[in-house]
Amino acid sequence: MVTIKEVAELAGVSVATVSRFMNNSGYVGKASREKVERAIKLLDFSPNEVARSLYQKKSKLIGLLLPDIANPFFPLVAKGVEDKINESGYSLILGNVQGDVEKEKEYLKIFAQNNVAGVLSAVHGSTKEFHGMPFVLLDRVNEDIEFAVYTDNFHGGELAAQAVSDRQAKHVVIMVGPKDVPSSHERLAGNLKVLNERNIPYQLYQTDTFQFDSAEKTAQHFLDQFPHADSVIASNDVYALAVMKETVKRGIRIPEELQIIGYDDMPFAALAFPGLSTIAQPAYEIGYQAADLLCRHIENKIILKKRIQLPVTLIIRESLREKMENE
Amino acid sequence: MVTIKEVAELAGVSVATVSRFMNNSGYVGKASREKVERAIKLLDFSPNEVARSLYQKKSKLIGLLLPDIANPFFPLVAKGVEDKINESGYSLILGNVQGDVEKEKEYLKIFAQNNVAGVLSAVHGSTKEFHGMPFVLLDRVNEDIEFAVYTDNFHGGELAAQAVSDRQAKHVVIMVGPKDVPSSHERLAGNLKVLNERNIPYQLYQTDTFQFDSAEKTAQHFLDQFPHADSVIASNDVYALAVMKETVKRGIRIPEELQIIGYDDMPFAALAFPGLSTIAQPAYEIGYQAADLLCRHIENKIILKKRIQLPVTLIIRESLREKMENE
Numbered sequence: 001m002v003t004i005k006e007v008a009e010l011a012g013v014s015v016a017t018v019s020r021f022m023n024n025s026g027y028v029g030k031a032s033r034e035k036v037e038r039a040i041k042l043l044d045f046s047p048n049e050v051a052r053s054l055y056q057k058k059s060k061l062i063g064l065l066l067p068d069i070a071n072p073f074f075p076l077v078a079k080g081v082e083d084k085i086n087e088s089g090y091s092l093i094l095g096n097v098q099g100d101v102e103k104e105k106e107y108l109k110i111f112a113q114n115n116v117a118g119v120l121s122a123v124h125g126s127t128k129e130f131h132g133m134p135f136v137l138l139d140r141v142n143e144d145i146e147f148a149v150y151t152d153n154f155h156g157g158e159l160a161a162q163a164v165s166d167r168q169a170k171h172v173v174i175m176v177g178p179k180d181v182p183s184s185h186e187r188l189a190g191n192l193k194v195l196n197e198r199n200i201p202y203q204l205y206q207t208d209t210f211q212f213d214s215a216e217k218t219a220q221h222f223l224d225q226f227p228h229a230d231s232v233i234a235s236n237d238v239y240a241l242a243v244m245k246e247t248v249k250r251g252i253r254i255p256e257e258l259q260i261i262g263y264d265d266m267p268f269a270a271l272a273f274p275g276l277s278t279i280a281q282p283a284y285e286i287g288y289q290a291a292d293l294l295c296r297h298i299e300n301k302i303i304l305k306k307r308i309q310l311p312v313t314l315i316i317r318e319s320l321r322e323k324m325e326n327e
Numbered sequence: 328m329v330t331i332k333e334v335a336e337l338a339g340v341s342v343a344t345v346s347r348f349m350n351n352s353g354y355v356g357k358a359s360r361e362k363v364e365r366a367i368k369l370l371d372f373s374p375n376e377v378a379r380s381l382y383q384k385k386s387k388l389i390g391l392l393l394p395d396i397a398n399p400f401f402p403l404v405a406k407g408v409e410d411k412i413n414e415s416g417y418s419l420i421l422g423n424v425q426g427d428v429e430k431e432k433e434y435l436k437i438f439a440q441n442n443v444a445g446v447l448s449a450v451h452g453s454t455k456e457f458h459g460m461p462f463v464l465l466d467r468v469n470e471d472i473e474f475a476v477y478t479d480n481f482h483g484g485e486l487a488a489q490a491v492s493d494r495q496a497k498h499v500v501i502m503v504g505p506k507d508v509p510s511s512h513e514r515l516a517g518n519l520k521v522l523n524e525r526n527i528p529y530q531l532y533q534t535d536t537f538q539f540d541s542a543e544k545t546a547q548h549f550l551d552q553f554p555h556a557d558s559v560i561a562s563n564d565v566y567a568l569a570v571m572k573e574t575v576k577r578g579i580r581i582p583e584e585l586q587i588i589g590y591d592d593m594p595f596a597a598l599a600f601p602g603l604s605t606i607a608q609p610a611y612e613i614g615y616q617a618a619d620l621l622c623r624h625i626e627n628k629i630i631l632k633k634r635i636q637l638p639v640t641l642i643i644r645e646s647l648r649e650k651m652e653n654e
Contacts (some may be wrong), residue, residue: 069405069406070406072402075399076397078396078421079396082396091420091421091437092421094418094420095418096406107418110387114386241595242598244598244600245599245600267397268568268595270572271542271543271568271569272572272598272600273571273575273600275572
């Protein structure tokens with residue numbers, strides 16, 4: 001690999017001059033500038049990131065913590081993050097936490113050891129140790145976080161409850177997301193506000209995880225417990241699809257006997273049959289905006305909003321009954 | 328951050344001794360060893376990866392190139408990779424290539440600049456420039472690659488064709504994967520061997536991509552072109568699900584009028600209704616085994632097999648007709 005010393009030698013200038021030129025810091029005369037440019041081109045020089053990282057005390061790497069990469073919501077978030085940070089010249093170190101607090105801490109340590117320029121985290125963990133690294137939280141966000149990109153979970157909960165209660169709901173069951181994830185509470189609060197206002201009876205079913213592995217078993221247990229439900233508000237699309245599958249298996253007609261709404265609008269919600277109605281979260285946009293915010297934060301650029309709330313929308317497909325005009 | 332110099336001072340030994348201790352290279356006496364251990368513990372010292380990387384000329388990072396993280400096959404591969412490399416103390420830099428050759432080159436350059444210890448690539452690109460980094464290819468593999476983990480695509484193609492032709496197939500359409508992906512050709516060869524042996528008529532439909540974005544439009548175009556098909560061998564599960572959805576929309580019954588088989592066995596294949604029959608590829612295992620091979624390669628450990636072929640299996644669900652015993 002070509003070194004900065006070789007560039008300086010060929011250009012006939014000092015290493016310090018090449019360094020100033022590369023980092024755009026301090027004065028470099030026009031003649032020197034041209035010589036350095038020519039030498040860099042001739043030698044096909046690309047600065048070693050590790051050497052630069054050690055010198056500048058931060059690298060061109062950004063750490064991303066995800067709760068579960070196998071949940072199809074998060075690859076889309078990662079794609080948004082990656083597109084944005086690439087534009088700004090950064091690359092991604094991935095940490096897939098898998099609901100393990102120790103793993104989360106371990107990753108943050110690894111990020112720090114690699115001098116990452118900043119951290120994006122979609123994990124709502126107990127740890128607040130970011131080792132002084134700039135960070136932006138996304139998706140699963142507490143109120144006391146300074147930099148965050150998230151969606152309006154309360155309103156999403158309202159939309160889901162409105163959608164089912166507009167459509168002859170007499171026995172609603174709400175599948176509540178994991179207790180330790182703040183968005184679960186907000187969505188539930190939105191659900192309950194609407195159902196209570198409209199005097200619609202409901203029951204709750206608590207789930208422990210958003211993960212895929214347990215979806216089918218959960219769906220079976222769920223339908224065993226609530227054989228007379230006519231409406232399900234599911235905690236996410238994976239669980240909604242698992243419930244749909246199990247419902248059809250049991251010979252219960254969707255949406256006539258049981259209507260179902262999910263949350264997320266993953267690509268597969270549209271490909272299911274019947275198509276899954278759901279609350280759309282802009283997964284790619286969450287990742288992209290969070291990455292943009294982090295890059296601005298790192299580079300001390302102007303930040304108009306430190307907390308960005310993105311809208312959610314109701315997507316109607318075949319898993320909901322026809323809307324009653326006079327309800 | 329604590330430095331190696333501070334550890335040496337507290338321990339009352341030389342920096343070189345601490346370095347030998349940390350790298351497990353050269354002699355360190357018992358007394359010194361104990362002093363260094365105590366100092367490391369007292370100072371909560373963790374070696375800066377960047378400094379170590381510069382010194383050792385390789386980092387504890389591994390680069391992973393994926394064709395499309397939004398295709399649900401690849402997050403599972405990434406999960407397998409991550410689980411294995413974490414066990415061995417490495418972390419992951421992710422590169423999502425998105426079918427862009429320039430982006431692939433750019434990522435390999437970034438990996439090299441960060442002194443990654445090795446590269447895993449599921450991208451079948453035109454570039455062979457790994458900048459001297461150890462690498463293992465996975466999933467999309469050419470014959471001339473030394474280190475590779477892949478599945479038996481030819482046999483997968485045979486299994487899919489056998490499955491449909493065992494079940495009253497009189498008009499088969501094969502959806503062929505992208506031309507530039509070697510596995511597409513191998514699967515097609517497997518399909519054709521079986522169909523030709525059994526004298527079953529077929530037509531081909533060429534697709535340009537495995538990506539999600541175009542699946543629904545492709546499915547519409549596909550069914551417009553082959554209104555009389557009774558069996559579809561799809562290029563992957565995403566396309567199979569898109570065809571299933573469009574088929575049901577058109578009032579064609581699955582599997583009575585049209586039976587469909589996918590490829591991959593993504594989690595969603597099981598949750599679809601009717602359940603999607605498919606050829607299962609062990610995505611997680613591909614990632615895990617490839618990472619294991621790369622770690623052994625990097626660390627000069629014994630390698631029994633440089634090219635590992637993992638088995639594929641036929642998964643029967645409701646999207647295929649009943650098997651005819653006498654066919």
